[in-house]
Amino acid sequence: MITVILKKQLMGAGGTFCLETSVDLEEGGITAIAGPSGSGKTTLLRMIAGLSMPDEGRLQVNGDTWFWREPGEEPRLNRTPQQRRVGFVFQGYALFPHMTVLQNLLYASKDRKMADRLMEMTGLLQLRDVLPDNLSGGQKQRVALARSLMQQPKLLLLDEPLSALDEAMKSMLQDELLAIQRELGVTILIVTHDSSEMYKLCDRVVLLESGRVVADKSPRELFVERKTTQKFAFKGEILELRSIDAIHIAVIAIGNNLVEVVIDTAEKESLAPGDKVVIGTKAFNPTVRKFESNEFDFSKL
Amino acid sequence: MGSFDVEPFLLSFRLAAVTTLLLFVLSVPLAWMLANWRSPFKPVVETLFSLPIVLPPTVLGFYLLIFMSERSPVGGFLKEGFGIELVFSFQGILVASCVYSLPFMVQPLLSGMEQFPGQLLEAAYALGKSKRDTLFNVVLPNIKPSMLTGLIITFAHTVGEFGVVLMVGGSIQGETRVASIAIYEMVELLDYSTAHLYSFILVAFSFLVLLVVYGVNHRARGGRYS
Secondary structure, rough: EEEEEEEEEEEEEOOEEEEEEEEOOOOOOEEOOOOOOOOOHHHHHHHHHHHOOOOOOEEEOOOEEEEEEEOOOOOEEEEOOOHOEEEEEOOOOOOOOOHHHHHHHHHHHHOOHHHHHHHOOOOOHHHOOOHHHHOOOOHHHHHHHHHHOOOOEEEEEEEEEOOOOHHHHHHHHHHHHHHHHHHHEEEHHHHHHOHHHHHHHHOOOEEEOOEEEEEOHHHHHHHHHOOOOOEEEEEEEEEEEEEEEEEEOOOEEEEEEEEEEEEEEHHHHHOOOOOOOEEEOOOOOEEEEEEOOOOHHHHHO | OOOOOOHHHHHHHHHHHHHHHHHHHHHHHHHHHHHHHOOOOHHHHHHHHHHHHHOHHHHHHHHHHHHOOOOOHHHHHHHHHHHHEEEEEEHHHHHHHHHHHHHHHHHHHHHHHHHOHHHHHHHHHHHOHHHHHHHHHHHHHHOOOHHHHHHHHHHHHOOOOOOOHHHOOOOOOOOOOOOHHHHHHHOOOHHHHHHHHHHHHHHHHHHHHHHHHHHHHHHOOOOOOO
8 A cells, every 4th residue: 555645835837836645556556647737747756756855744655654744844754766766767768878778677677587578578679789769769668667667666657658659659558568567566656648548557547636636536437437428528619609590500629620510599698709618419419518617627638 | 409308298298197087086076976966055166166267377376385385284294294295396286286177177077967867867766776876877978078078178288287387396307397387498598499399299289189079079969868
């Protein structure tokens, strides 16, 4: 069991805000940390790894206290990153440029057998003597992942590891990650924006917004079993409302796509150009309703 | 044609080689400490270490001369305790050269270390590596151009120094009369042809040294972690 009760003041685009988490993680699971950019996801990982100092709180990993600081005091306990030895895969991979793939792995731990095993699992055996500069993004990502697993960490932190890759590569690495997790039984915390990735990999999603946990549930509960009866829903903005005879038409921008939706008189009355709306479907016709500001905006993920 | 004496050059190069070696060993940990140090006093310390760049060599030489003389506590202690006399000796100009050339070694190393991507350091720390281990296995192998710049500039700067050596060492043949001072003596003796020869050798040497530095940096650029 990993207990993360941490607090830290952060500078955001809209001034300072407080990152505040109180989360228990089961051992051996994969948990996603999601949320709009600037919500404190990376900082949360860095605090767990010991790379950023929280203002207060407590971090416990399998009964071991890694960090303990009361409000306004110096930390009573603060294990160094070296003592924590979590596996950390950075967003930019952080491979050592002067070491080959194999040397990168062996620098983490001089365990040649483990290196061979991990290189085999991640399909890197052929690339063992190549320098990072000569690797593709997907290959670098796999080296970073393999290196982070060399010391067989109990906890693996992944900071948007797959965001820079194309869909085919992403899907392949997701399968690899699942296989590795099952084989090594490591607890994984992954920062991701990708809802299909959360659905495929994670048994839990912690949703952060401006430093606060706004949802903490399974991906299924979060994305599928929402309280609406809609089968699908998109967020958009009304560009224009038109009436032709008795028919009302709304032109709505959903991302970069423009759609025309037939709406009824009641809907027309309640809407105006510029409104943020949710377009969903119940039976046959799309429905358009105003976006409530207390709803979580999934398009921001 | 004047008489060519190789001794001043040998002395210059010996002084430069030993200075460079000593300063390298000293500056690597010093620069690493400075790079990792977060304190409001950091600018003060950096300024102190950089002073020799802007001070007139005679000023630095004057203070070193006072400092090393047997009437000063340090000079007296060295003479009483160890029989070492720094003034007008090779050891003296060696100490003076180290002080004088310190920033030329520390600055390139420090800027190399400060520009080194922090994420690579954090990656090493997360792998359980100590700061020292990270310095030798991760940082230094990736800042070779900075190290080479520091080594070469320090060497060349020491060969080219004049004022400090003259103040502290005078011009004792085979002991402190380095090439730059030999040229000064030739001019005083109106032996222009020898002065020409010596000067030309130093110009050619300086040109070659800088050519190597720029050549290496040019090759290293656009590489590693851009």
